[in-house]
Amino acid sequence: MPPPPDLDPIVASSILLLVLIVGTSILAAWSWMLVTIALGRPLLPHAPRRVVPWGLISVLAVLLLYLGVQFGTGIIYGMVKWLSAGMQAKRNPQIPLRDLLVVVGISNILTVQLVPVLLRVTSGARLSDLGLTTRDLGKNIARGAVLCVLLLPVIYTTMLLASRVWPPKKHPIELAIRADRSPATLLLTSFSAVVAAPLTEEVLFRGVLLGWLWKVGLGRRSRAGEDLLLLDSDVDPFVDNPESPTAAPKPDPFAGNWRMDWLANVIASVIFAGLHYAQWPAPIPLFLLSLGLGEAYRRTGSLVAPITMHATFNGLSTVAMMLAASAGLPK
Numbered sequence: 481m482p483p484p485p486d487l488d489p490i491v492a493s494s495i496l497l498l499v500l501i502v503g504t505s506i507l508a509a510w511s512w513m514l515v516t517i518a519l520g521r522p523l524l525p526h527a528p529r530r531v532v533p534w535g536l537i538s539v540l541a542v543l544l545l546y547l548g549v550q551f552g553t554g555i556i557y558g559m560v561k562w563l564s565a566g567m568q569a570k571r572n573p574q575i576p577l578r579d580l581l582v583v584v585g586i587s588n589i590l591t592v593q594l595v596p597v598l599l600r601v602t603s604g605a606r607l608s609d610l611g612l613t614t615r616d617l618g619k620n621i622a623r624g625a626v627l628c629v630l631l632l633p634v635i636y637t638t639m640l641l642a643s644r645v646w647p648p649k650k651h652p653i654e655l656a657i658r659a660d661r662s663p664a665t666l667l668l669t670s671f672s673a674v675v676a677a678p679l680t681e682e683v684l685f686r687g688v689l690l691g692w693l694w695k696v697g698l699g700r701r702s703r704a705g706e707d708l709l710l711l712d713s714d715v716d717p718f719v720d721n722p723e724s725p726t727a728a729p730k731p732d733p734f735a736g737n738w739r740m741d742w743l744a745n746v747i748a749s750v751i752f753a754g755l756h757y758a759q760w761p762a763p764i765p766l767f768l769l770s771l772g773l774g775e776a777y778r779r780t781g782s783l784v785a786p787i788t789m790h791a792t793f794n795g796l797s798t799v800a801m802m803l804a805a806s807a808g809l810p811k
Contacts, residue, residue: 527781534603588676611783624788642761678790697740745774
């Protein structure tokens with residue numbers, strides 16, 4: 481085994497600081513969880529959820545929109561690069577990783593902006609139907625960060641065990657960082673991993689897909705003969721009756737539907753993990769992460785918590801990649 485590389489003091493100190501921060505955070509989060517459970521308190525609230533107004537047609541339309549934006553952005557960006565580079569682009573047709581990150585980042589931001597518009601047109605959906613609400617904003621941000629830290633030991637251990645069986649394939653972001661550690665590339669990879677990807681994937685997988693799967697499960701209960709109280713799509717269930725400020729919020733129509741809820745979460749998580757197959761065996765721990773993201777959305781009724789969870793996880797992974805690349809360490 482070759483000796484470890486001589487680390488730059490700043491890089492070595494940064495790695496040590498990251499390990500201390502993550503380790504201390506995990507210890508604190510797990511201590512809080514055990515104390516909370518011992519006191520008989522819930523780890524998360526159980527906020528009422530809205531029955532989404534969209535159906536299968538809208539879900540397929542969102543999928544086509546996502547694919548169209550991805551391909552369209554790539555084609556337009558490639559044409560601009562080709563026109564600016566002239567004949568040189570023909571000699572090197574392969575798109576650089578940095579340009580690929582630009583294309584993915586732009587397409588993700590466009591997707592996040594266009595999906596609510598498409599759902600509004602096809603089903604009359606509002607932002608609150610997607611879980612995009614400022615209700616308990618600060619609390620949900622904190623919940624998302626803590627839940628991510630709670631899951632880190634499970635996710636990292638699963639990835640470690642899976643890597644013993646299958647050699648891990650490198651992520652495009654890691655390849656870009658190792659190929660070019662310029663400030664522009666580091667800023668681009670950070671934005672793509674911590675902002676664009678969590679926003680887009682949570683809107684698509686938790687907001688659109690999981691919301692629709694929950695609705696499908698609710699319909700199965702209704703056809704099974706159970707008495708359900710559905711929320712009026714024109715009434716916001718997250719606020720009290722304006723005619724009676726002291727009235728309690730409407731009941732959650734999904735109450736007692738946890739089996740269907742979890743089945744929907746598993747289906748969405750399988751799809752979410754499967755789309756990351758190129759980084760095998762990463763889909764195995766990502767499946768567990770996705771289950772946590774779905775549960776955070778189910779319990780809070782807001783996408784803020786899963787977006788924060790996703791961004792925190794990606795942020796830690798990106799910082800670790802940057803430090804490993806700077807130190808000359810393997811993945």
